[in-house]
Amino acid sequence: xxxxxxxxxxxxxxxxxxxCDVEAVWIELVTSKKKSLLVCTIYRPGCKFFTNLSIMLxxxxxxxxxxxxxxxxxxxxLVDCPNTRRMQxxxxxxxxxxxxxxxxxxxxxxxxxxxxxxxxxxxxxxxxGCLDAGVSDHFWFMxxxxxxxxxxxxQVS
Numbered sequence: 758x759x760x761x762x763x764x765x766x767x768x769x770x771x772x773x774x775x776x777c778d779v780e781a782v783w784i785e786l787v788t789s790k791k792k793s794l795l796v797c798t799i800y801r802p803g804c805k806f807f808t809n810l811s812i813m814l815x816x817x818x819x820x821x822x823x824x825x826x827x828x829x830x831x832x833x834x835l836v837d838c839p840n841t842r843r844m845q846x847x848x849x850x851x852x853x854x855x856x857x858x859x860x861x862x863x864x865x866x867x868x869x870x871x872x873x874x875x876x877x878x879x880x881x882x883x884x885x886g887c888l889d890a891g892v893s894d895h896f897w898f899m900x901x902x903x904x905x906x907x908x909x910x911x912q913v914s
Contacts, residue, residue: 758782758798758828771795774816776809783813785822792822799828807843814852824853824877827898834870835860844873853877856885861896863889872898 760782762768767787774783774795781799788794795817799810817824832840834855848855853875861872872895874885887896 758800760784760796760798762786768796774813776813778805779809779813781813781828783817794823794825795820797824797826797828799826799830801828801830801832807847811847814847818852818877823881825874825900826853826876827872827874827900829871829895830873831871832873834873835868848875854879856882856900857887857898859887861887861898862894863896864894872896874898874900876900 758780762784768784769787771783771785774797775781779799780802781797783795783797786794786796797813797817801810814824814826830844832844834841834844834857844855854877856874856876856879857870857872860868860870862869872887876882883901885898885900887898890897
């Protein structure tokens with residue numbers, strides 16, 4: 758997993774929020790808002806995933822900053838199953854909300870929603886969704902949100 762930060766952007770790697778058993782990268786994006794934005798990109802391969810994700814989210818929540826977590830969770834939100842319910846309980850009332858609602862992986866015989874974007878500030882999101890780039894059965898997913906002071910033109914995607 759990786760996160761690309763433009764030259765001149767005010768972001769720093771937050772290894773203190775990462776767990777060694779999870780493929781995840783955390784950064785803090787300093788904005789002109791009062792709060793910084795903690796951004797995580799993640800891939801879910803392992804059996805300790807839910808425990809480690811819970812720990813990472815608890816640590817991030819302690820900082821009282823906006824949180825954005827995105828990645829390939831390999832949990833199909835279009836199907837009611839134990840792993841889907843576990844993710845929904847993690848995002849619960851106080852956790853970040855899952856914003857992607859359309860399939861993110863489409864083949865001739867399947868449609869799944871396994872790439873997720875979670876945000877602690879859904880009102881800050883301008884848009885989120887999927888883009889079919891035609892290079893894989895996984896669609897690209899994107900988000901755009903205001904990062905400036907109210908009334909400014911600053912946004913990040």
